[in-house]
Amino acid sequence: MTxxxxxxxxxxxxxxxxxxSAPGRVNLIGEHTDYNNGYVLPFAIDYRTRVAVARREDRELHLRSTFTDGEVVASLDSLDPASMxxxxxxxxxxxxAAADAGVSLEGAFGLDIVIDSQVPVGAGLSSSAALECAAGVAFNELWDWGLTPLALARLGRVAENSAVGAPTGLLDQAASMLGQEDHVVFLDCLTEDAKPVPLHLREEGLGILVMNSNVNHDHAxxxxxxxxxxxxxGAGALGVDSLREIxxxxxxxxxxxxxAETLRRVRHVVTENERVLATVETLRKDGPRALGDLLNASQVSMRDDFEITVREIDLACDAAVAAGAIGARMTGGGLGxxxxxxxxxxxxxxIAEAVRAVLAEHGLREPTIFPVVPSQGARRDV
Known part of the structure; x- marks a missing residue:
């Protein structure tokens, strides 16, 4: 790697x-609960986005990336999400987002920035949060913001919501900022209390395969x-501020x-919150080998109640479990x-070969299957 x-x-x-650098993430369980003030259980993965940065003598940001030609130039004096x-x-x-939250950029110098990413785009592994968090930790150090990792995660979420236009919760950025090796991040999205929970995958001889359907999605x-x-x-009709209260x-x-449709959506969120809490308790008491029923039930709920899976995902999960996986479920926002x-x-x-074979039998595109390892969150590399 260069x-x-x-x-x-x-x-x-x-x-x-x-x-x-900052990592992408996989959500072990807890899908579409974050923006409903619920519970989530993601982990950072060993695929990262890197940013190399150097100070400029003016107040301009010059951005380049390895995945496209050209350069984007913006002034710190005229940042506007509507034009991004x-x-x-x-x-x-x-x-x-930092300036909007009251962080002063008056004395900030300009930056030259180059971006490179290993996180697959459009695969539901939050390449966007990896980029936001890598930029956030760089800005935090270079401009001496003094913000905590969780505060930087919040800025990433605001950027995603307001500058990008995707109505996401805090899940992705929290995982990217707070991840630890062989741990999940148990995040209460109402209180923003985050705790690491050991996974014990290594000692149990277990791993996690990502099965990318190669069906792209766009959360914006x-x-x-x-x-x-x-x-x-649903929350409004039930007289509550968020579905966390149900x-x-x-x-x-x-x-x-x-x-009927809104009921199905609400039922998924409510039962998914219960599954997150049950997963944390199961990890603490019985270990990861006991998670199969919870993972599989989450997949069924996303398929039937929230209706965010696609045929490729459904077949991949069924094939994996039939071939010996402990459990399988869609991860990320879905719809690809x-x-x-x-x-x-x-x-x-x-198991990977069995999944490929089943999708080929149905005439569907070949999935990209690879292992991921729960890893460290955002950091300075050099």
Whole structure:
């Protein structure tokens, strides 16, 4: 892998002041609960986005990336989310979000920035949060913001919501900022309390396979926003501020108030919150080998109630479990993207081959299947 210092030097003719990186994430369980003030259980993965940065003598931000030609230039004196678009919005949006939150940029100097990413785009592994958080930790150090990792995660979320236009919660950025090796991040999205929970995958001889359907999605448009609005409608009809306030015992009442589609959306969020809490308890008491039923139930709920899976994902999950996976479920926002399978390491390749074979039998595109390892969150690399 080419060093970021070399990439930066090729782009700008000088060495960077530093290199920072942040990981993508996989959500073990807890889908579409974050923007409903619920519970989530993601982990950072060993695929990272890197940013090499050097100080400029003016107040301009110059952005380049290894995945596209050209350069984006913006002034710190005129950052406006309405005028941000494309990949640069994830970086510029973080700087704007900080200023909007009261962080002074008056004395900030300009920056030359080069971006390189290993996180697959459109796979549901939050390449966007990886970019926001890598930029955030770089800005935090270079401009001496003094913000905590969780505060930087919040800025990333604001950037995603306002500059990019995707109505996401805090899940992705929290995982990217707070991840630890062989741990999940148990995040309460109402209180923003985050705790690491050991996974014990290594000692149990287990691993996690990502099964990328190669069906692309875009959270800034389409079905993701529709689900977001359905949850708002459901909460309003039930007289609560968010679906966090609704429990399983309230679903009978909800059935008398909500239309059939909104009821299904609400039921997924409510039961998914319960599954997150049960997963944390199961990890603590019984370990990861006992998670199969919870993972599989989450997949069924996303398929039937929230209706965010695609045929490729459904077949991949069923095939993985049939071939020996402990459990499998869609991960990420859905409507494409990826699923995960919790597998014995000794059977990982056989399970992957079985999934490929089933999708080929149905005439569907070949999935990209690869292992991920729960890893460290955002950091300075050099």
């Amino acid at each position: 060093s970021m210092s070399d990439i930066f030097t090729a782009a700008y003719g000088r060495t960077p002041d530093g290199v920072w 678009d494309g990949w640069s919005a994830y970086v510029l949006g973080v700087a704007w 448009t389409g079905g993701y926003g529709d689900r977001f609005r359905s949850c708002e409608v 429990g399983v015992d309230d679903l009978d009442r909800a059935a008398t108030v909500l239309d 993207g990826s699923a995960i399978a919790l597998v014995p390491l000794s059977e990982a390749e056989a």
